[in-house]
Amino acid sequence: MPNEDHLLVKIRNYAFLVIGLLAIGIAIGVELTVNPPETAPFDLLPILLRGLAVTIELTLLGAALALVVAIVAGVARSSGHIIVRTITGFYVEVFRGTSILVQLFWIFFVLPLPPFNLSLTPLQAGVLALGLNVGAYGAEVVRGAIGAIPSGQIEASIALNMSPGLMMRRVIIPQAMVRILPPFGNLLIELLKATSLVSLITLSDVTFQGLALRQSVGRTTEVFLLILVIYFLLAYPLTLGVRWLERQRQWAT
């Protein structure tokens, strides 16, 4: 169709570009790991990059959980059912109102104790803490975007005899997506940066490898400079993606 300027269509068209850039990034990372340059500070890189897989794994799994939690809790927060709304409101306020580090410690150190007796691996604990924390912020984004849909859209859906579920799926969520995507991009960046906290529950991510390396060889400035660059190179493409999304809002108004 000539006028398919829908945002999601554009994303589909650009997907090959994003996948291409990711592939190049991964190729460079692999190359650096397999054939490390000898000169300082790059000789430290192979050890630091060993933590890269953990950081990326945490980011992806945490983001997947956060996305599901955000949509479910965001829709529940917009629900007409007062009990559903109160329970999700409690969850959102607790996870937004306390430190993510404390949440991580609770999940990893307190949950295994009575009366909970719930032992999680460090990876599970990390994904759970990141997903629930970022999901709480995401839920507010979803709630705000749903609340911003004009009431006329809901009235038109009722006049066309749509069920509440159908209205949510085909009318409200697709329109809310335009408002949701840019803030979700920012939350993904926050999540990526917050993964460094899991080094404190013995997960060997990039930060953990850096701390270990500093203990064994010193060279503090070089170690933390490399870590800084690694996180920046991971986050910057996401930042560019968010900016691109923010520019694509033709039919948002």
Next chain:
Amino acid sequence: MQANSSAPIVRFENVTKSFGELTVLRQLDFDVAPAEKVTIVGPSGSGKTTILRVLMTLEKPNDGVIWVNGEPLWHQKSGDKLVPASEKHLRKVRGSIGMVFQHFNLFPHMTALRNVTEAPIHVLKMPKGDAEQRAVELLQKVGLSDKLGHYPSQLSGGQKQRVAIARALAMRPKVMLFDEVTSALDPELVGEVLNVIRELAEEGEMAMLLVTHEMGFAREVSDRVVFFDKGRVVEQGPPEQIFGSPQNERTKAFFNAVLRH
């Protein structure tokens, strides 16, 4: 279904609706016959639009019963008694009602064609091909066969409203509600929308309930004109009578005010 052809398609029985202190429908009794074209006129704030909105189930009445095609709309039968309707019952009964809004309320993320096919496919479970064929016919009928792939943001107000009419028609309602459908349009775009509605009125089989400020148009298409004020029907009858020789003082004063300019 319908017992006989003279039974009303819509019946308001003692219907009251208030918003807080403000009562907008006062024990309203009001019938619409199948295929009848009824225009509701009256001062702004008189509750005209609320009649359409409670009928479309957008507002819940405080009291009284509304019947659509012989079935209670906001109630369902439980033995001999009427109890508040379930969502399922509401959806069943409101299937015979369609509505066109003042501000169009098209889905902005769908093309004109998809706006029209969306509900037939997902609500009526019509096969996609059939729904599209019907949508093309309807958009042709409202004069927009060249705009199928356009998004609402690419259409003028008059074009948007014509898509909205096609969208409502696609559900094959027995009663169509038009809520001040030209009030948000630039003056030069009013005519194209009124022409479409006039054609629908001439086809005849669908009952139409219009709230409008276009008095000339009301006079031309209506079987009956209802003058409505302060939550009640003040006077009603054939357009010649209501416009030509109104009996009630409030009706006279209203037409004097609106028809003078």
